[in-house]
Amino acid sequence: MPEHLKILTGEAVELLKELISIPSFSREEQGTATLIENFLQQKNMAFTRSGNNVIARNRYFDAAKATILLNSHHDTVKPDPGYTRDPFVAFEENGRITGLGSNDAGASLVSLINVFRHFYESTELKYNLVLAATAEEEISGTGGIESVIPFLPPIAFALVGEPTGMQMAIAERGLMVLDCNSAGKAGHAARDEGENAIYNALEDIRAVRDLRLERESPLLGKSRLTVTVIETTNKAHNVVPANCHFVIDTRINELYSFEEVIEIIRGSVKCEITPRSTRLRSSIIPLDHPIVAAGTGLGLDHYGSPTTSDKALMPFPALKIGPGDSARSHTADEYIYINEIAGGIDIYTRLLNQVL
Secondary structure, X not given: OOHHHHHHHHHHHHHHHHHHOOOOEOOOOHHHHHHHHHHHHHOOXXXXXXXXXXXXXXXXXXXXXXXXXXXXXXXXXXXXXXXXXXXXXXXXXXXXXXXOOHHHHHHHHHHHHHHHHHHOXXXXXXXXXXXXXXXXXXXXXXXXXXXXXXXXXXXXXXXXXXXXXXXXXXXXXEEEEEEEEEEOEOEEOOOOOOEOHHHHHHHHHHHHHHOOOOOOEOOOEOOEEEEEEEEOOOOOOOEEOOEEEEEEEEEEOOOOOHHHHHHHHHOOOOOEEEEOOOOOOOEEOOOOOHHHHHHHHOOOOEEEEOOOOHHHHOOOOEEEOOOOOHHHOOOOOOEEEHHHHHHHHHHHHHHHHHHO
């Protein structure tokens, strides 16, 4: 391993350990934002802060040049109850670091921060570089990357740090959550009266279960509709419910628009349907895009990701790539290998060298 890579990896690992030690649930990332500020300040890198988002530009930023965005998030989900050790203590053993957020997306974040540091003083870059360590990714909140983008310079493309095993996630399914309300008529359960909203909802749920969105993407496969919640406001066992609410989690490939999916579902059910948001749309970056071509030249594979990230909120081409494994995210005793961080820094650097 080259000496400069050893140094960057060592400092990335130490920063990751500090990040793990500070709780940073979505909308509660003040502590980790301050830690990132302090790290940048110690390395003599200028930055700004907006809410819990920390943004930095390379020293010789040139407004005449296009800009590459390096982005990852520092918020986490709450720890799984199955943790066997303190999730806020970074435990290092056998080349592995265990702790909340180590894999998702701490390893990507500290790798990108140190890659940004590697290029920070360069004077002959073809692109500017902007680093954005952002908040609220885990809840797709409006106070994260979405709030930062309007204040960034024009972005040519982005690298989005998420655990992909340093393979290229060039496409993502979109995520849309639908609130569905089936109506009935209240009555006493002891008498043959009323109209049971739960039974009406079950008919609609069966229709959703049997509905098929047939357009299949080569990268993302078929779109998915999954009912995940069902409830009524009833607290009494002897009242026929007048309303039943259920939720459909939709994961939509790039061959459907959200609006089209809503109309297809409405044509199959009787309930009222309200989308919570249509912000997290499917996205794809072409295989012939320079950064993807650079990755292909380095021998990296590409695939379509079933999970959604801040890539969905970016109105410019974005490649999701980072150290770690998505299957470890949000699990008890989440972990990352140190050699994965080293590999992440190495591949990020080599990718950018191809285009810078």
